[in-house]
Amino acid sequence: LGITTKDLARICGVSLGTIDRAFRNRPGIKAETRERIMAAARAYDYKPNLIAKNLRQGRTFEIGLVVHDLENEFFAQLVNEIQEIVWAKQYYLQLAVSRRDADRERTGLEHMSGRNVDGIILFSVCRGAEFDEFLRKLNRPIVTIANKISGSWPFVGLSDRRVMRELTETVIAKGYERLVFVGPLRRFAASANLYQIEERYAGFLEACGGNPLVDHLLWAGGDYLEELRSFEIGKRRTAILCCSDIFALEILNDLQGRGLSVPRDLGLMGFDSINALKYVKPSLSTVVYPIRQMGDMAFSLLTDERRDGDDAPQIELEPKITWGNSI
Amino acid sequence: LGITTKDLARICGVSLGTIDRAFRNRPGIKAETRERIMAAARAYDYKPNLIAKNLRQGRTFEIGLVVHDLENEFFAQLVNEIQEIVWAKQYYLQLAVSRRDADRERTGLEHMSGRNVDGIILFSVCRGAEFDEFLRKLNRPIVTIANKISGSWPFVGLSDRRVMRELTETVIAKGYERLVFVGPLRRFAASANLYQIEERYAGFLEACGGNPLVDHLLWAGGDYLEELRSFEIGKRRTAILCCSDIFALEILNDLQGRGLSVPRDLGLMGFDSINALKYVKPSLSTVVYPIRQMGDMAFSLLTDERRDGDDAPQIELEPKITWGNSI
DNA sequence: CTGAAAGCGCTAACAA
DNA sequence: TTGTTAGCGCTTTCAG
Numbered sequence: 001l002g003i004t005t006k007d008l009a010r011i012c013g014v015s016l017g018t019i020d021r022a023f024r025n026r027p028g029i030k031a032e033t034r035e036r037i038m039a040a041a042r043a044y045d046y047k048p049n050l051i052a053k054n055l056r057q058g059r060t061f062e063i064g065l066v067v068h069d070l071e072n073e074f075f076a077q078l079v080n081e082i083q084e085i086v087w088a089k090q091y092y093l094q095l096a097v098s099r100r101d102a103d104r105e106r107t108g109l110e111h112m113s114g115r116n117v118d119g120i121i122l123f124s125v126c127r128g129a130e131f132d133e134f135l136r137k138l139n140r141p142i143v144t145i146a147n148k149i150s151g152s153w154p155f156v157g158l159s160d161r162r163v164m165r166e167l168t169e170t171v172i173a174k175g176y177e178r179l180v181f182v183g184p185l186r187r188f189a190a191s192a193n194l195y196q197i198e199e200r201y202a203g204f205l206e207a208c209g210g211n212p213l214v215d216h217l218l219w220a221g222g223d224y225l226e227e228l229r230s231f232e233i234g235k236r237r238t239a240i241l242c243c244s245d246i247f248a249l250e251i252l253n254d255l256q257g258r259g260l261s262v263p264r265d266l267g268l269m270g271f272d273s274i275n276a277l278k279y280v281k282p283s284l285s286t287v288v289y290p291i292r293q294m295g296d297m298a299f300s301l302l303t304d305e306r307r308d309g310d311d312a313p314q315i316e317l318e319p320k321i322t323w324g325n326s327i
Numbered sequence: 328l329g330i331t332t333k334d335l336a337r338i339c340g341v342s343l344g345t346i347d348r349a350f351r352n353r354p355g356i357k358a359e360t361r362e363r364i365m366a367a368a369r370a371y372d373y374k375p376n377l378i379a380k381n382l383r384q385g386r387t388f389e390i391g392l393v394v395h396d397l398e399n400e401f402f403a404q405l406v407n408e409i410q411e412i413v414w415a416k417q418y419y420l421q422l423a424v425s426r427r428d429a430d431r432e433r434t435g436l437e438h439m440s441g442r443n444v445d446g447i448i449l450f451s452v453c454r455g456a457e458f459d460e461f462l463r464k465l466n467r468p469i470v471t472i473a474n475k476i477s478g479s480w481p482f483v484g485l486s487d488r489r490v491m492r493e494l495t496e497t498v499i500a501k502g503y504e505r506l507v508f509v510g511p512l513r514r515f516a517a518s519a520n521l522y523q524i525e526e527r528y529a530g531f532l533e534a535c536g537g538n539p540l541v542d543h544l545l546w547a548g549g550d551y552l553e554e555l556r557s558f559e560i561g562k563r564r565t566a567i568l569c570c571s572d573i574f575a576l577e578i579l580n581d582l583q584g585r586g587l588s589v590p591r592d593l594g595l596m597g598f599d600s601i602n603a604l605k606y607v608k609p610s611l612s613t614v615v616y617p618i619r620q621m622g623d624m625a626f627s628l629l630t631d632e633r634r635d636g637d638d639a640p641q642i643e644l645e646p647k648i649t650w651g652n653s654i
Numbered sequence: 655c656t657g658a659a660a661g662c663g664c665t666a667a668c669a670a
Numbered sequence: 671t672t673g674t675t676a677g678c679g680c681t682t683t684c685a686g
Contacts, residue, residue, distance in 0.1 A: 001466045004663055015673045020665060028671060045464050050441040051382045052663035055678050060378070070403040071602060080397050083424050087431075092438050095422045097410050104414075111419050114377040137372050139328045249606040256608075275398060276603035279576040281583075331679055342657040347681060355655055379679035382662050 003044045012040050023048070054116060063302065064094045064112035064120040064140075066105060072246060073274040074289065075123075082121065082295045089299070091118070102126050102191070106134065113138040119302035124149055127193040143301045145294055148195045152312055156297040159316040160196050163287060164203030167269070167321055168241065172208060174327070176267055177236040178215040179208050182224055182251070183243040197243050200271075204241065225254050233260070239267030239327055245274045248284055252326075267327035283324030290317045330371045339367050350375075381443060390629065391421045391439035391447040391467075393432060399573060400601040401616065402450075409448065409622040416626070418445070429453050429518070433461065440465040446629040451476055454520040470628045472621055475522045479639055483624040486643040487523050490614060491530030494596070494648055495568065499535060501654065503594055504563040505542040506535050509551055509578070510570040524570050527598075531568065552581050560587070566594030566654055572601045575611055579653075594654035610651030617644045 005019045021029040022037040054060045067075045096108025119141040127149045144153045181204045183197040208216040242248040248270035262268045270286040332346045348356040349364040381387045394402045423435025446468040454476045471480045508531045510524040535543040569575040575597035589595045597613040604611050
């Protein structure tokens, strides 16, 4: 469809080598010749064929990015930020949205790998030896984010355990006597990657398991709203700590629908600090994910040269807790 | 890095042609030979190089998608849906987020075009003769969505004008005497694409301009919250009709911060029906964008064969109005 | 049924 | 300063 270097060479009466020298500012070409070629390129509207360039050079300047689900604002922000970071360095993005489906994730990974992306940033729904092997076979630099897969892959995430412990301790100090942790554990298959939730739950247990005055409880099903409805409220001051703002908002809706009030009847806490919280009352206490920082780190891990023998770096960022009026 | 067809040919002691016949189920190969090749491919973990394939075949099975801003849930849903549609047909997505910036949009378009996408779905922030020309030079099939650029490009969007007229008429019938239209008109440069907002404003005017009992007003600045604060409330029943839910939510926040109540003191209406509305009170009246349908239409317009002389189809879908308790 | 060879558009090494 | 050529990995046509 478009015009090619070969056409341009014919038009300008020069060879392909000269065309290349003109475009890539290589030495060994008369200024006048370069001018002539550039003019012709403009006149005939030459556009380089990146596919051919990539094939020849073996690099694409593309980065694959795999995320769970754009409709959760958290991921939308993540993708936005990573596009900014990557574009600033003249890279482009290949996006795949897994929708928390292992097959979709693999499909996406396989496609971007076949398209020779220079590296992959992966927020995975999978893990396990078999998946490790699958990733290895892709033969691409990979950085895992947020959900760790195994120590053999570079990783940048949160200090989930620590922040959850600290958060829980603070909640206990506020006088809550019964704490409920809400995370979607049961929902997934055995090979599902629950790294973040497990870490947070561990931190939660460290804080309240060590305290004999506090009941603790895990709600991990898809039917947590159901369980919540059959829950006895009022006897002991109760707080619900959620693994994501979305859960907290769903619960808030349900409570309000039953005429209950937060934080009067129940304390409630989210995680992620999505934009939508701005419009919800009471203002939800939550944890701010350092998205930008995570994107920056992930990209530099991807492009940093590491020697083969080196251990894969495992980085934990510190999120910030913000206290609203919900707990 | 990986193994290639050539390697495979050597390993199996056959020619490249035979390898190709095996993989692409072409006739003219002994079943036994095919078996042997497939086994070797599995054993050595052969992965086709899509870049090379694309270069040779001249198609990529990739679709470019340009949107404004993922952090507005509306676009997130759109991208999600379009990925589903496209993946179902074995296509993949090249995403570019313009962030409402004309340069970013062009950068993205240029890149995806250079990567030989088979077609582009474009939700543009630009328009005008110069941009038309830019698009033409990309030399790709393009379908514009939501924001029309010109009649020369296939288009699928909403009947913005009609729905806004009907909506406004209904609001007037509810007894509102003063109506305010909020759209971000002033924010943009001259070549900015304001198609949807203009259409909606036109519909708004058709409804209230024709009615001598109704005041009407346009707020188009970025400082509409400021203007709103200096607004005299109470004299005549007032309704604010917004071009997007986000505006409506911002206004709602501001009103509530000042102790005003919706719909008691003011009627309020959004547009898009984003998921976040679920968590906001009062429930906002809004317009449901037929996202899935728009994606389906866009994709089929892109892949339908049209003869060159044919007019570019211009399709308008009917959105649905949903009434909450905000007006 | 299989092999050989050309070519997609671009780059890079080597000649002239 | 410029031209020639081989080749990235795959597909496709033409011979055998």
